Amino acid sequence: MRVGSPIRRTLVVAALVVAGSAARPTTVVAQQFEVRGIVLDSARAPAPDAMVVALTRKDSVIAAFSTSGSSGGYILRRLAPGEYILQVTRIGSKPFRRDFTLGAANMTAETVVMLAAGPITLNELVVNAEHVPIVNKPDTLEFNAEAFKTRVNATVEELLKILPGVSVASDGTITAQGKTVQKVLVDGKEFFGNDPKMATRNLPAAAIDKVQVLEKKSDAAEFTGIDDGQQQTTVNLVLKPNARVGYFGRATAGGGPAPRADAVFAGSKGDDARYTGALNLNRFSPETQLSLIGNRNNVGQSGFSFGPEIAFGGGRGSGGAGSLGSGFSETMALGLNGSQQFAKNSWLRGSYFLSTSDNRQQAVTDEQLLQGAAVSANRFENATTQSDNTSHRLNVNAQHAFTDWNQLRFRGNFNAGSNSSDNISQQQTLRPDGSFQNSAISRVGTDGDNLSGDGRFTFSRRFNQAGRSLVAEAWADVSSPDQLSNLNSTTVLSDGQGGTTTRDILQTQRRDSRTLTTGQRLGLTEPLGGGKVIEIFGQHRAISEDQNYDVRDLVGGTAIPNTDLSRAFERTYSYVQGGTRFSRNTAALRWVLGLEVQTSDLQGTIIGRDESIDNGFTNVLPSANIRYQFNQGSNFTLNYRTSTRDPSLNELQPFVDNTDPLRIYAGNPDLTPQYQHSVRADFRRFDQFTFRNVYVYANVGYNRNQIVQSRVVDLQGRQTIMPINLGDGWNTNLGGSYGxxxxxxxAQVDLEYSYSRSVGQELVNSVENESRNANHNIGLRLQNRSKEVFDLHAGARWGFNKVSYSINDALDQSYLNSTYYGEGTWFLTQTWSANASANYQVYDQNLFGPRDNIFMLGASVGMQLLDNRGEIRLYGVDLLNENNGISITSTSSYIRQRQSPTLGRRIMMQFSYQLGSNLAPRGGGRRGG
Known part of the structure; x- marks a missing residue:
């Protein structure tokens, strides 16, 4: 073996690997072997602490492992006959790998290998086996995408769904280790701004090499190295090398017949023939990213988030990458994303995205309503909504490094959107004895538009090699939504004597509002030596808001101003903050302590009335962050934060919103800020030899002077709701996963458990009600490991919920809902595959009375063609036509069940073609004929 240049020889370790110098069957179990050997360094002295692993040659699964002792010796036990790869790794050296075979006779071999300096360092664990699934780095949990098989042509979202500790909701929201993912990057760069779904629902899983979960710091914290509490839970998608050469993408088109007529409701587009079409084209390189995305469909697929506020179709062959929600939707989207790296710290990134949606939705609601001490009611509602949305989004992220010591970054976003909706609602409330309390029929038509934008400049300067630095930031945020509504309602109220009273409302309501936020921050960081750093900072922020609410009664076709409901309100909120943070880093321990003082001043004016608001507050906000690395495979993190939650403009302004005539809302100008404590602790461990992973987390939140609602319920069941400050409340959630x-x-088994509990208060007719909500969720998932012919997984989820109310225990409820699911793919040949999936949802029969459980069945058959670039697939979704879109929610005021019709059964034929580079398929399946 060629060692290299004389300079490189100083970094080379020589190892003598005697692979199986005593490979012999054990006497304990027939046909099992022990493989013994020794690892030596360049001086032919024993080399301790080397990792020695035997991997199955077929799929690189670890069959046995050991570490070399002080004499350099190792033993690999209980190896069955077969073909293996011997891998030896040692810190500071590249791995040594050699094939060997264990047969019926003893095997001996001696090999001298020169190991060049490699990437294994004390700061991170890297085991270069192709299928090692998880790498636990400081601040980052990394998944090897090749270790998690998905179907051919799967999207990134489908890959995320099978990663331990990661879940994806039906709307595309990603949760990782108990925290909601706020951003998805591609090779460390933004992809269509801050919308996570754009990458997860539009990029193919076949292009992904690694999936990294991390807490991304703010721009200022990345420069200074001191945590400022502004982290965002982030997923970074690391592309395969062949995805960074040339271009790749996919074009998809599909169609199917319209569903049965009785599966839709009047006025919807649910009886139209089904169609879907999508185009995704990407060109990635280390310096350049270009992506074009287009989509149009009427099957409820979404691969984007509706901007301010409006979600995009990945063309998923098994029947849909996601849903816009319940109902029937027709969507269109077109987007362009670009990024250019000019130098190491200079770049320009940006994107433009246009989206439209046309949604028709019907919902039936059954609600158990708390109306007071020993007073309750049952509310029933049937509502139909039609809505149309259009959204334009522009995103810019640019940075220029003047020198190695100075850089300037700009982030900007611009959004323009319009919305029109028409809602028709019929509702009725009955007392527990079944007698009539009230009813309402209303129709609300709304047209609105919104213009918003924000920009932030960050200037960073490093003064010396030791790390003294200065960061200056300035930002602005402006929003201007306008809305015009037409309200037509008829309310019928029981007088308690067997009679009723009726009230009609016919109004126009116009809301115009403007919000401007500006801020400046200056921070100075000074290294103190020994890994210690201190930061001193100051910040100013100002919020200026105004809103006009013009209500006019329509009488005989004439609009007459309603002076009782019309209002205009202005407020200015200003903050001055100052503080310090102290941090220290060692090889195993990192901690940050912070202390901040915040003063705020609120000035508000109710125009047209002789009323004003003038409040000032001062708060001390401590913080702490501790991280301990036990070893290269496990670590512990503890975070403590304090913050304030200021009242919003809607909560402060004394406007009366009578859009729902049975639930009237009014703001409260006397609200004061809520003070919040939050603590999070988590521990994670991955054993690179056994592939066992453990993750445990706990979150506790405590709110002082919390903002809650006060409800006044009259004898006819009408509610007047107003936000107030009331006492303290707390919430907690904890959980973990084991695989x-x-x-x-x-097989591979994964277990998950989560528990959440919240305690909150509200006033009901001036009586304090304390609500307690507890939820237990257990998940079990089992899948096969060898996926050459079959890819199988099955699992179950159980959710136990308990809700209690201090002033009315008659409404206390406990209920259990469960889901059982399974999916299997059979790779019949190199080109043919068949898939079937089942999902059985079991609902508690005591909560809202007996009801049908839901069994959803799906199936597909597909064929690869055109040198595996093309795929034609016939698939069916909800073949039994049972999906009713049921959801259950509980709050301090009610327990609610909502049912909304969905597309139901549909059968479609779809063709997709891979453009550009032929990415290796990620799914299981035969590689031969």
Whole structure:
């Protein structure tokens, strides 16, 4: 073996690997072997602490492992006959790999290998086996995408769904280790701004090499190295090398017949023939990213988030990458994303995105309503909504490094959107004895538009090699929504004597508002030596808001101003903050302590009335962050934060909103800020030899002077709701996950558990009600490990919920809902595959009375063609036509069940073609004929 240049020889370690110098069957179990050997350094002295692993040659699964002792020796036990890869790794050296075979006879071999300096460092664990699934780095949990098989042509979202500790909701929201993912990057760069779904629903899983979960710091914290509490839970998608060469993408088109007529409701587009079409084209390189995305469909697929506020179709062959929600939707989207790296710290990134949606939705609501001490009611509602949305979004992220010591960054966003909706609602409230309390029929038509934008400049300067630095920031945010509504309602109220009274409302309501936020921050960082750093900072922020609410009664076709409901309100909120943070980093321990003082001043004026608001507040906000790295495979993190939650403009302004005549809302100008404490702790461990992973987390939140609602309920069941400050409240959630291979069964099992509990207060007719909500969720997932012919997984989720109310225990409820699911793919040949999926939802029969459980069945058959670039697939979704879109929610005021019709059964034929570079398929399946 060629060692290299004389300079490189100083970094080379020589190892003598005697692979199987005593490879012999053990006497304990027939046909099992022990493989013994020794690892030596360049001086032919024993080399301790080297990792020695035997991987199965077929799929690189670890069969046995050991570490070399002080004499350099190792033993690999209980190896069955077969073909293996011997891998030896040692810190500071590249891995050594050699094939070997264990047969019926003893095997001996001696090999001298020169190991060049490699990437294994004390700061991170890297085991270069192709299928090692998880790497636990400081601040980052990294998944090897090749270790998690998905179907051919799967999207990134489908890959995320099978990662341990990661879940994806039906609307595309990603949760990782108990926290909502706020941003998805591609090779460390933004992809269509801050919308996570754009990458997860539009990029193919076949292009992904690694999936990294991390807490991304703010621009200022990345420069200074001191945590400022502004982290965003982030997923970074690391592309494969062949995805950074040339271009790749996919074009998809599909169609199917219209559903049965009785599966839709009047006025919807649910009886139209089904169609879907999508185009995704990408060109990635280390310096350049270009992506074009287009989509149009009427099957409820979405691969984007509706901007301010409006979600995009990945063309998923199994029947849909996601849903816009309940109902029937027709969507169109077109987007362009670009990024150019000019130098190491200079770049320009930006994107433009246009989206439209046309949604028709019907919902039936059954609600158990708390109306007071020993007073309750049952409310029923049937509502139909038609809405149309259009959204334009522009995003810019640019940075220029003047020198190695100075850089300037700009981030900007611009949004323009319009919305029109028409809602028709019929509702009725009955007392527990079944007698009539009230009813209402209303129709609300709304047209609105919104213009908003924000920009932030960050200037960073480093003064010396030691790390003294200065960061200056300035930002502005402007929003200007306008809305015109037409309200037509008829309310019928029981007088308690067997009679009723009726009230009609016919109004126009116009809301115009403007919000301007500006801020400046200056921070100075000074290294103190020994890994210690201190930061001193100051910040000023100002919010200026105004809103006009013009209500006019329509009488005989004439609009007459309603002076009782019309209002105009202005407020200015200003903050001055100052503080310091102190941090220290060692090889195993990192901690940050912070203390901040915040003063705020609120000035408000109710125009047209002799009323004003003038409040000032001062708060001390401590913080702490501790991280301990036990070893290269496990760490512990503890975070403590304090903050304030200021009243919003809607909560402060004394406007009366009578859009729902049975639930009237009014703001409260006397509100004061809520003070919040939050603590998060988590521990994670991954064993690179056994592939076992453990993750445990806990979050506790405590709110002082919390902002809650006060409800006044009259004898006719009408509610007047107003936000107030009331006492303290707390919430907690904890959970964890555990995954391990079951090698004797050739399977992988993953267990998840989460628990959440919240305690809150509200006033009901001036009586304090304390609500307690507890939720237990358990998940079990089992899948096979060898996916050459079959890719199978099955699992179950159980959710136990308990809700209690201090002033009315008659409404206390406990209920259990569960889901059982399974999916299997059979790779019949190199080109043919078949898929079937089942999902069985079991609902508690005591909560809202007996009801049908839902069994959803899907199936597909597909064929690869055109040198595996093309795929034609016939698929069916909800073949039994049972999906009713049921959801259950509980709050301090009610327990609600909502049912909304969905597309139901549909059968479609879809063709997709891979453009550009032929990415290796990620799914299981035969590689031969």
């Amino acid at each position: 391990t291979p079951l090698r004797s069964l050739g």
